[in-house]
Amino acid sequence: MGLTGLQIYKLLPKKNCGECGPPTCLAFGMELAQQKTTLDKCPYISEEAKAELGEASAPPIRLITIGTGESEIQVGDETELFRHEKTFFHETAIGFEVSDSLDQDAFLKKVKEINELTFERIGLELSVDIVAIKNESGNAETFAQAVSRAMDETDKNLALVTEDPECARAALEKSASSRPLLYAATEDNYEEMVKIAQEYEVPLAVRGENLEKTAELSEKIAKLGYRELLLDPGSSNPQQYLEDFTQIRRLALRKKFRPLGYPTIAFTDNTEPYHEVMDAALYVCKYGNVVILKEPDPEEIYPLLVLRQNIYTDPQKPIQVEAKVYEIGEVDDNCPVYVTTNFSLAYFSVMGEIEASRLPGYLLVVDTEGTSVLTAWAAGKFDGDKIAEKLKESGLEDKVNHKKIIIPGHVAILRAKIEDNCDWEVIVGPREATGIPSFIKKNWEQK
Numbered sequence: 209m210g211l212t213g214l215q216i217y218k219l220l221p222k223k224n225c226g227e228c229g230p231p232t233c234l235a236f237g238m239e240l241a242q243q244k245t246t247l248d249k250c251p252y253i254s255e256e257a258k259a260e261l262g263e264a265s266a267p268p269i270r271l272i273t274i275g276t277g278e279s280e281i282q283v284g285d286e287t288e289l290f291r292h293e294k295t296f297f298h299e300t301a302i303g304f305e306v307s308d309s310l311d312q313d314a315f316l317k318k319v320k321e322i323n324e325l326t327f328e329r330i331g332l333e334l335s336v337d338i339v340a341i342k343n344e345s346g347n348a349e350t351f352a353q354a355v356s357r358a359m360d361e362t363d364k365n366l367a368l369v370t371e372d373p374e375c376a377r378a379a380l381e382k383s384a385s386s387r388p389l390l391y392a393a394t395e396d397n398y399e400e401m402v403k404i405a406q407e408y409e410v411p412l413a414v415r416g417e418n419l420e421k422t423a424e425l426s427e428k429i430a431k432l433g434y435r436e437l438l439l440d441p442g443s444s445n446p447q448q449y450l451e452d453f454t455q456i457r458r459l460a461l462r463k464k465f466r467p468l469g470y471p472t473i474a475f476t477d478n479t480e481p482y483h484e485v486m487d488a489a490l491y492v493c494k495y496g497n498v499v500i501l502k503e504p505d506p507e508e509i510y511p512l513l514v515l516r517q518n519i520y521t522d523p524q525k526p527i528q529v530e531a532k533v534y535e536i537g538e539v540d541d542n543c544p545v546y547v548t549t550n551f552s553l554a555y556f557s558v559m560g561e562i563e564a565s566r567l568p569g570y571l572l573v574v575d576t577e578g579t580s581v582l583t584a585w586a587a588g589k590f591d592g593d594k595i596a597e598k599l600k601e602s603g604l605e606d607k608v609n610h611k612k613i614i615i616p617g618h619v620a621i622l623r624a625k626i627e628d629n630c631d632w633e634v635i636v637g638p639r640e641a642t643g644i645p646s647f648i649k650k651n652w653e654q655k
Contacts, residue, residue: 279365283301289457305369325506349378387411392414402434439468533607542608549580565645576590599630
């Protein structure tokens, strides 16, 4: 359990200097207890107090790093139960199993399929994160060879799935420099697995028979001096995972229960692709920090990655594109000019429909702080004055032989204001982006 503000205050220097931010040591202690500040903000705290308060002031869910370099991923360090309260920070890492018992061609084929799971959506790249090598052979040399082969074929992070300490050590001798995730320490092997994880400095997953046993096991491992852990509560089905992951998050955040203050990991156990990705979606939605699936089917995985993107996008900060003039297709001086906001979904919807119309065009994007057309108009961020000003600054007069701009049909009311502030003719376009191809075919004279 975490210390209270008064308990922390008793260990502080009581100088009330204010150098930490809050005006008094008591206020600083209260903020520490609520995880609103960190212990290093106090310049006068003693080493003894640091040692005693270090764990008490640690985040309720430990931040764990898997991998190194550009492919490094971080999981944990979450502070919220519900996304609308603030945001979720470190998105779920998604990976796929590859058995070390596959022949070389089948092994390489599956790794290649995982590598190719990269998609673009609203200007952002979506991809999977982990290749999990599963020790189904039971042979240390075979496992190590498979891990070495995977390192040559992928730049994804690795997970080493074995409960055999000998196999784990053999694989880590090949891969420790890439800081893979080691799965898993159990009641039967945890002492040896902890030694190996400490020696090679890699994160270690802990799996108990149930939630209570998992908490007991993580506490035993913490007493051995190792806390770079992830938790698998040993749940037998998706419903049980949901209940256990929810309890882990609640107990870690609300009760500061340290034995469960770690990120979570789940493996899907359904061989039917549609059901497997539904299980994975459940874990992404409800507190799974690492999710490992079996089959890398692009048609099933793309919606899972989109779901993850939506959940881990800050709800208070919409995804935006740069406000400027975009050239879509091979433009010339007779191309139509459209206008929209810099809300990424609006931009990519309009851009896609302009491409579908097969008539190149210019797209003038106005900065509305990432809000959609109607939202921005209602908030006064997308008005006639602003669009007219953006038109004057854009340099479009030098790019086209006409002065016509097409505005979204939902804001037809802006037509007069734009024309009053500049010498461009305003054409009211369709209400929805999907209407652009038929609209432009009927209303634009092509030369």
